[in-house]
Amino acid sequence: MILILAPNTTTDSAEFKQLEAFLDGMPDIRHRIHQESGEQQLLTEVYLIGDTAALSTDEMRNLPGVERVVRISEEYRVLGRHKDDQRPTWFEYNGVRFGQDTLHVFAGLCAVNTPQHVEAMMQALQAHGQVCTRMGAYKPRTSPYSFQGHGKACLPYVFELAGKYGIKVVAMEITHEDHVDEIVTALEQTGNPTGVMLQIGTRNTQNFELLKSVGRQQRFPVLLKRGFGITLEESLNAAEYLASEGNRNVVFGLRGMKTNMGDPHRNFVDFAHVPVVKRLTRMPVCIDPSHSVGTRERAPDGLLDVMHVTAQGVIAGANMILVDFHPEPAKALVDGPQALTLDELPGFLEDVRIAREAYEKRTQLAASGNA
Ligand code: PEP
Ligand code: MN
Numbered sequence: 001m002i003l004i005l006a007p008n009t010t011t012d013s014a015e016f017k018q019l020e021a022f023l024d025g026m027p028d029i030r031h032r033i034h035q036e037s038g039e040q041q042l043l044t045e046v047y048l049i050g051d052t053a054a055l056s057t058d059e060m061r062n063l064p065g066v067e068r069v070v071r072i073s074e075e076y077r078v079l080g081r082h083k084d085d086q087r088p089t090w091f092e093y094n095g096v097r098f099g100q101d102t103l104h105v106f107a108g109l110c111a112v113n114t115p116q117h118v119e120a121m122m123q124a125l126q127a128h129g130q131v132c133t134r135m136g137a138y139k140p141r142t143s144p145y146s147f148q149g150h151g152k153a154c155l156p157y158v159f160e161l162a163g164k165y166g167i168k169v170v171a172m173e174i175t176h177e178d179h180v181d182e183i184v185t186a187l188e189q190t191g192n193p194t195g196v197m198l199q200i201g202t203r204n205t206q207n208f209e210l211l212k213s214v215g216r217q218q219r220f221p222v223l224l225k226r227g228f229g230i231t232l233e234e235s236l237n238a239a240e241y242l243a244s245e246g247n248r249n250v251v252f253g254l255r256g257m258k259t260n261m262g263d264p265h266r267n268f269v270d271f272a273h274v275p276v277v278k279r280l281t282r283m284p285v286c287i288d289p290s291h292s293v294g295t296r297e298r299a300p301d302g303l304l305d306v307m308h309v310t311a312q313g314v315i316a317g318a319n320m321i322l323v324d325f326h327p328e329p330a331k332a333l334v335d336g337p338q339a340l341t342l343d344e345l346p347g348f349l350e351d352v353r354i355a356r357e358a359y360e361k362r363t364q365l366a367a368s369g370n371a
Contacts, residue, residue, distance in 0.1 A: 001052040003060060004068040004087065007041040015065035016044075022063060023048070029055075034078075034248070036091070047077070076236055078243035079250060079281045089282040091249040093221045094168045094195030096131060098251060098284045102319055103356055106171045107345060108133035110290070110324045111147070111334035112154045115161070120327040122165035124342045128349055133162065134171040134322050138179050139334055140203045147333045152179075155186035163193020171223055171322060173199040177213040180220070197221050202228040202255055202291075205238045215245025223251045223286055223322070228258040232273060236281060251320055252283040254313070256292030265305065266294020266338070271313035278317060286320035287313035290338045306340065307351050314355035315362070321352065 009016055011033065023031045029050040036043045048055070057069045072082045081089075090099025098104070108121055112135050125133055135158050139149035162170050174180060183196055198220045204210055205227035214222055222242055226235040235252075242250050254274065256267025269292045277285045289310040297305045310321060326332045326339035340348060365371040 001048040002070045003046040003066045005044040005065045006067045009065045018064040076240050104132050104320050106132045106134045106322045107325045111136040113333045115157045122161050126165040131168045138175050140175050152182040159190045169195045171197045171199050173201050199223045211241035215242035215247045221249035225253040225255050251286050253286040255288040267292050269309050274316040274318050284319035287318045288322040290324035294338045311355040315359050
């Protein structure tokens with residue numbers, strides 16, 4: 001059971017103290033406090049753990065400071081959307097809002113190769129009004145002989161260039177908890193010119209020790225990719241690992257499933273699950289059309305398959321798009337064949353805008369009771 005307190009109820013207020021005294025006196029019930037400070041207000045939730053089935057929701061609603069009561073199901077306790085659960089579904093990071101109602105494009109390099117490529121990418125993003133990007137420094141590769149990413153050596157110039165071109169959030173995969181410290185060090189060294197969203201890739205979705213350590217830090221939000229060979233439920237539980245350790249600023253990423261059923265795409269595109277994840281949880285949902293499709297094949301209608309599936313995800317309500325671009329795909333160190341080029345960026349963004357507008361019209365139609 002979750003007690004949602006009236007906005008701006010601080011833990012040193014008289015009401016909170018009365019509430020806590022009451023909860024301390026309840027047999028077999030423990031409680032845990034979660035606080036989130038947004039720009040406008042402080043939100044406090046009290047999680048009751050133990051034998052809550054016997055508690056009356058009406059009685060709990062009348063306790064000091066309590067505004068609403070939500071009875072939680074066993075699954076996805078923190079990130080789940082429980083019965084009659086209308087809690088706000090957003091967080092803000094470095095001035096950018098992430099929610100189930102927003103949409104951000106993270107176009108960028110699958111793997112950083114040269115400072116020149118990074119700069120060309122950032123420059124193009126700024127020219128087209130973008131404040132987010134993706135930059136891979138630590139690459140988990142199938143073969144130990146493949147390029148593993150430039151690692152911490154590239155972080156200072158990536159962050160400096162991000163700051164120079166007004167990029168506020170860089171999505172960056174990490175494969176070990178030490179990488180978080182390396183990112184923190186590089187950000188400090190360069191004067192915190194930008195923000196980072198830690199990405200946990202599909203190969204690490206169930207690396208529980210990594211999830212726990214990333215969940216314990218609350219400085220960076222996390223993009224957790226769905227595991228490519230496990231069920232959706234297993235991947236959502238992986239997200240819950242992050243939240244149960246304290247970090248609730250989690251975006252859930254769909255990136256296609258490993259099955260030959262999806263050939264000739266690299267993975268079987270799973271963007272039909274965008275609304276499912278939004279129904280089951282309160283996480284914003286990201287789609288990764290590049291790693292799903294994996295090629296630059298074009299349909300007879302003239303559109304790239306990557307653009308088709310992007311539009312399919314956006315029209316279904318996706319909140320974030322992680323997409324590979326490269327100034328010179330032939331020179332890309334990882335995943336060049338799926339990268340879009342910088343001159344395709346404006347067309348890509350326009351296509352996203354069209355699909356988003358269609359999604360918004362669809363939700364208006366549903367709200368009017370006509371769909
Ligand atoms: C990536 O985004 O660069 C990546 C490796 O993705 P995934 O973990 O989905 O394969
Ligand atoms: Mn890649």
